[in-house]
Amino acid sequence: MAYRYVSCETIESELANAIKYITFTPDPELPALLKNALANETGEISKDILNCMLKNIELAPKIEIPLCQDTGTLVVFAEIGNQCIIEGPPLPEIINETLIKVSKELYLRPSIVKDPLLQRENTGNNAPAIVHISIIKGDTIKLQIDQKGGGAENMSRLQMFTPSASSEDIKNFVVETVTLAGGNACPPLIIGIGIGGNFETCALLAKKAILRPLSKKNPLKEYAVLEQEILESVNATGIGVQGLGGKTNALAVHILTAPCHIASLPVAVNLQCHSHRHIEIII
Amino acid sequence: MKIYRYTLPLCPADISQLNISDKVLLSGCLFTARDAAHKRMVEIIQRGEKLPLDLAETTLFYCGPSPARPGNVCGAIGPTTSSRMDVYTPILIQNGLRVMIGKGERSLEVQKAIMDFGAVYFIMSGGISAYLSQHIVSCETFLWQELGPEAIYKLWVKDIPVYVHSK
Ligand code: SF4
Numbered sequence: 540m541a542y543r544y545v546s547c548e549t550i551e552s553e554l555a556n557a558i559k560y561i562t563f564t565p566d567p568e569l570p571a572l573l574k575n576a577l578a579n580e581t582g583e584i585s586k587d588i589l590n591c592m593l594k595n596i597e598l599a600p601k602i603e604i605p606l607c608q609d610t611g612t613l614v615v616f617a618e619i620g621n622q623c624i625i626e627g628p629p630l631p632e633i634i635n636e637t638l639i640k641v642s643k644e645l646y647l648r649p650s651i652v653k654d655p656l657l658q659r660e661n662t663g664n665n666a667p668a669i670v671h672i673s674i675i676k677g678d679t680i681k682l683q684i685d686q687k688g689g690g691a692e693n694m695s696r697l698q699m700f701t702p703s704a705s706s707e708d709i710k711n712f713v714v715e716t717v718t719l720a721g722g723n724a725c726p727p728l729i730i731g732i733g734i735g736g737n738f739e740t741c742a743l744l745a746k747k748a749i750l751r752p753l754s755k756k757n758p759l760k761e762y763a764v765l766e767q768e769i770l771e772s773v774n775a776t777g778i779g780v781q782g783l784g785g786k787t788n789a790l791a792v793h794i795l796t797a798p799c800h801i802a803s804l805p806v807a808v809n810l811q812c813h814s815h816r817h818i819e820i821i822i
Numbered sequence: 823m824k825i826y827r828y829t830l831p832l833c834p835a836d837i838s839q840l841n842i843s844d845k846v847l848l849s850g851c852l853f854t855a856r857d858a859a860h861k862r863m864v865e866i867i868q869r870g871e872k873l874p875l876d877l878a879e880t881t882l883f884y885c886g887p888s889p890a891r892p893g894n895v896c897g898a899i900g901p902t903t904s905s906r907m908d909v910y911t912p913i914l915i916q917n918g919l920r921v922m923i924g925k926g927e928r929s930l931e932v933q934k935a936i937m938d939f940g941a942v943y944f945i946m947s948g949g950i951s952a953y954l955s956q957h958i959v960s961c962e963t964f965l966w967q968e969l970g971p972e973a974i975y976k977l978w979v980k981d982i983p984v985y986v987h988s989k
Contacts, residue, residue, distance in 0.1 A: 584845070598952040
């Protein structure tokens with residue numbers, strides 16, 4: 540088998556560019572969705588804020604002020620080809636080193652504490668990132684990079700349903716989740732739903748679901764329909780933009796599924812705020 | 823949606839004029855405070871000591887700014903989730919605080935304190951830091967620098983947009 544060698548410097552520079560880019564530029568399809576929401580919105584405050592959000596997206600890369608002061612936890616889904624050899628330290632180390640450098644260079648807010656319970660001392664450099672690695676066939680490295688803010692993450696939920704639960708039960712759980720979240724999660728939201736797997740995989744599925752391109756439909760018709768139904772129900776709550784009343788509570792609902800145990804039906808709902816900052820790079 | 827322009831600090835007459843869902847453009851001085859600063863302020867009050875700021879004259883902004891680049895007046899700012907401050911807020915209101923800015927809902931206890939003491943809670947949109955940066959005149963660390971983004975910063979703002987959530 541032929542191996543491809545990738546230098547640690549290559550990964551560092553590509554990753555640094557990617558983090559810099561998403562700090563100032565959101566998902567490429569987000570502006571169109573916000574404009575569309577604005578056209579349909581009747582809530583005065585929601586309209587007013589949607590306009591500010593669009594201006595913010597235009598302004599951020601020009602003046603190099605982050606889209607949001609919370610540049611979040613850096614989450615990386617890495618798929619490494621089995622014919623690819625990284626020359627240098629293990630990938631998580633490379634990612635953390637890069638994150639520390641970029642945080643300094645871009646004056647990002649340090650948003651990570653060392654210990655979740657004791658002292659909660661800030662690491663001061665946004666490390667460590669959260670890295671999920673999987674090995675795939677091939678000789679490339681695919682990195683899905685996500686800046687995940689705390690507000691929306693805090694309002695995410697998981698429930699271990701049992702097989703008697705219906706689509707309707709899942710829909711109700713999602714509507715309940717966004718209602719509890721209100722303005723805390725900075726709507727309009729992108730809602731990632733993980734169904735299946737087990738306790739930890741359904742949470743991972745929900746996070747990965749968020750990263751699906753916004754215009755891409757679910758490949759399974761039944762899930763595409765359920766996504767649309769959930770989107771309509773969520774927007775019918777009247778929560779609106781930033782919880783201030785209106786028709787726009789979510790811009791997209793993405794479902795990702797996995798096989799699961801005969802006794803289980805785990806469901807996780809990971810909320811993404813409108814400051815949807817992520818990118819995929821292939822090295 | 824009515825739009826008002828106010829200079830901080832707000833006086834009781836200003837607050838009584840406002841209605842829920844009004845938009846207000848605020849100018850003047852804000853003090854940022856997040857979880858850690860709230861905890862410290864409440865501990866000082868509970869020890870019976872004097873706070874280093876006069877709550878009655880203070881507009882508290884639940885915010886942890888990012889550091890400013892050299893040459894910029896301020897880094898990125900925006901509200902954080904207010905409900906995390908709910909355990910501390912009634913004590914601060916009882917000790918003079920009247921004006922708060924953040925995002926999201928408040929607890930019943932906080933809403934009651936807001937009503938009982940004639941306070942006001944404004945919502946600012948999250949996730950529009952570049953836009954908001956155009957409304958910031960200056961930013962300096964005021965207290966507890968060691969807390970990093972959780973320190974209290976003094977922020978001068980001009981026409982910064984907020985919406986009345988409860989009063
Ligand atoms: S939830 Fe998102 S938009 Fe709101 S403050 Fe956090 S990162 Fe920013």
